Amino acid sequence: MKPQLIDINLSGRKTIQIKKLETLNLVSPFHFHNLCELVWIEKSHGKRIVGDHIDNFEDDDLVLMGPNLPHIWLNDKLFQQESAANIVKSTVIYFPADFLLNLTDEQSILNPTEDLILRSARGLRFYGETSKKIIDILSNISEKEGFKKIIHFLQAIEILSASNEYNYLASVTFKNSYDEKDTNRINTVYKFLMQNFHRDITLKEVADLCNMTTNSFCRFFKARTQKSLTQFLNELRIGHACKLLRNEENAIANVCYQCGYNNLTNFNKFFMSITGKRPSEYKKQLKAKA
Structure with a gap:
């Protein structure tokens, strides 16, 4: 980045x-x-x-x-x-x-x-x-x-x-290894992902924003962010899911699709891997604290 x-x-x-x-x-x-x-x-x-x-x-x-x-x-x-x-x-x-x-x-x-x-x-x-x-x-x-x-x-x-x-906020292992030559490129990627995470996004689509091949982009993105594009996108989506689940009226299935997932199985898997809880458990804990 x-x-x-x-x-x-x-x-x-x-x-x-x-x-x-x-x-x-x-x-x-x-x-x-x-x-x-x-x-x-x-x-x-x-x-x-x-x-x-x-x-x-x-x-x-x-x-x-x-x-x-x-x-x-x-x-x-x-x-x-x-x-x-x-x-x-x-x-x-x-x-x-x-x-x-x-x-x-x-x-x-x-x-x-x-x-x-x-x-x-x-x-x-x-x-x-x-x-x-x-x-x-x-x-x-x-x-x-x-x-x-x-x-x-x-x-x-x-x-x-x-x-x-x-x-x-930043992890204990994070180091700022960025230089100035890629400023426009990484800004374009970040803003695109942050504004479009709710829909299907292909690797080629993002790589094209940078005028790079998919392989080159993957190396570039991982070297700068210390994350794969998939990991970054899932963290973005699950973070948004956590925000939506604070509203008791938002059903888990609806939240799943609003965050860019096509099925509940994937949503549950990534939610668990990132938060350590199932969406239903997360929602119950929020309700108990209210």
Whole structure:
């Protein structure tokens, strides 16, 4: 996968940059940069790829990523179909990894902060009370001026550093081995798969997008993503199935076909291999937690 190396224009500056987005859809390419990035999706839903991790995102998705970790957020088609008035709302904070470490020599502060930055190399999704506290801070941080903005940011980092309410995203073995020459090629593939996984997709169809033979494409895709096209597509489909199964009204058979599977046998097999549960078990557990 060829993510783009993005220049956020903070090189050499010991500062933070806060970007508040209100747009019709998320269109940034699969990319990486040399900064840490804290992302709060206030309103939107779709698919998120961080490193080699594929997942859904919804309102109040909160993720911290370390430098040079490839990522992309892409809206589901349904997001715009639900209402023409739908608007993506998001707040993103970029900051150098050493910004926090240069503020003090106090080890009681440095140690948890250094640990947070190290953990963020795989991407961290925060949830629970931690997420609520951070969202409360980020909801008005862009309106703050001067030192007040920095103080609010530091409060957020302090909370994140002390929290155990998070999940790792990218696998422990993931390494960013991407270069710049394949940017357009991999963006085209990712976006195509994320928008068309609900139907039959042939290997040749995807290889043709890259003007490659099927054999060449398979080698290219596996080398960049550390996954086969089939594995990637199944993870994308089963992730979407998990999202649909949260709605009690969605029957398992209907979910199967909405996610691109032609029969329940294959759906059950891949659901079990990826989640460790049968779809029926997954649905029962969701109901028990409700």
